[in-house]
Amino acid sequence: MQRINKNVILAVLTAASSLFLIFQLFYFKYYLSGKNGQGFSNLNGIISSQETIQWRVVKKFLNLVTNHKVPVFVVDSALLQVISKDVERLKSTPGIHPQCHCFCEHRDVTTFGLQDALWEANENFFRAAEKMGFQWQKYEGRDPRLEGIEDLSGTKIPLHYLFKMTSHIIHLVVFYERSSNYLWHGPLRLKRKMDRKFVPFRKLQFGHYAGAYNRPELILITADQIKMWIPKDPSEFLRETLHSRFLECRYKEARSFFQLYPDDYSVDAIEFRMHAKRLLHLATSTLGDIGVTFWLSSGTCLGWFRQCNIIPYSKDVDLGIFIRDYKPEIIPAFQKAGLQLKHKFGKVEDSLELSFVEKHNVKLDIFFFYEEDHYMWNGGTQAKSGKKFKYLFPKFTLCWTEFEELKVQVPCEVKEYVEANYGKNWDVPVKDWDWKNSPPNVQPNGMWPVDEFAEVIQIY
Incomplete structure (x- = not known):
């Protein structure tokens, strides 16, 4: 038998291997192209670790x-x-x-x-x-x-x-x-x-x-x-x-509160709560439309926490906003919504406070909060004298709750927040409340310079 040339055999094997490799590459590309169906029925060979x-x-x-x-x-x-x-x-x-x-x-x-x-x-x-x-x-x-x-x-x-x-x-x-x-x-x-x-x-x-x-x-x-x-x-x-954490209203504690202090069902109380609820809904939609985060503060927060209701003798709705979330659109947005600007105290850099009033004379007070290393605070201004006040709060985060058929925010550390503002006896109603002297967390904060009165004390 004629001896087969080794070089010919090597050439044939090399050509066959190349053709097989080309076929594999073509088949792999064609199989994954998506033009002829999804191909693989499982992830073997696709997912590393072979189907975790x-x-x-x-x-x-x-x-x-x-x-x-x-x-x-x-x-x-x-x-x-x-x-x-x-x-x-x-x-x-x-x-x-x-x-x-x-x-x-x-x-x-x-x-x-x-x-x-x-x-x-x-x-x-x-x-x-x-x-x-x-x-x-x-x-x-x-x-x-x-x-x-x-x-x-x-x-x-x-x-x-x-x-x-x-x-x-x-x-x-x-x-x-x-x-x-x-x-x-x-x-x-x-x-x-x-x-x-x-x-x-x-x-x-x-x-x-x-x-x-x-x-x-x-x-x-x-x-x-x-x-x-x-x-x-x-x-x-x-x-x-x-920021999804949710706090439920404390109905059991609220019931106990009303057993000690029966609720006010007078015509004036019912009407105030109706107007305050409407105002809270309006504030929620207005601030939501311009993307400003807020929470229930002061008496409105106390009412939610203590009695799951608006306090009828409070006569206003109180909201808090971090100063970092302040937007110049806030005032015109509320005016467009039908509220009148009642006063503007302070400035963005220091002790800003806004107050609006609706047609039934229910106020909306917005307090802006400033953050220091170890506490947070909001300011207050006495219009007649130009005296400044500072209200100190322990640092807090925000949680969601449901109040007056609204999804709104409150401080997660709400008990500490309320205690800072109203003291250890926050669960006892106090109708005669002096914003300058009653809060345990208030302290003097100097005076506004007389030449700044026109800017920092604006009453309408």
């Missing part, structure tokens, strides 16, 4: 809720932070992307939200979850929408569900509609006989306290071959999450 446990559990859970028409949406901060960086591409090109996007790093918990009004819990859903391999637990709490001074029964409602498979946890947070068109979720509280080792509860993002959110608009995206509903603006939802 989180990816598998999330995919199973979303298949479960899709089959049972349970409309969940992503509220997980870690997941939304990743998605927000590339949301437009994920929204506009829902096909397969070769790189791992959302489930590359190991995480113990993935969190979804669910609006209670959009589903009805049934046993079939939970049985199906068990058949898929999920263990689950339900956590209930009192329904604050049914509570009031007259009724403290608090019907139990589901607040949180936890689904566990292997080492991953799905946390399902139930959101409820509240009266002023926002969404609320309750805290996750463990009862005595509950399994405290079921999941690492400290790792849960939601449930340490109640929260309040604006109703999000949702969009559908596809990431890592999983379809998920997310808030249309993930960055805005993440900002809300940072």
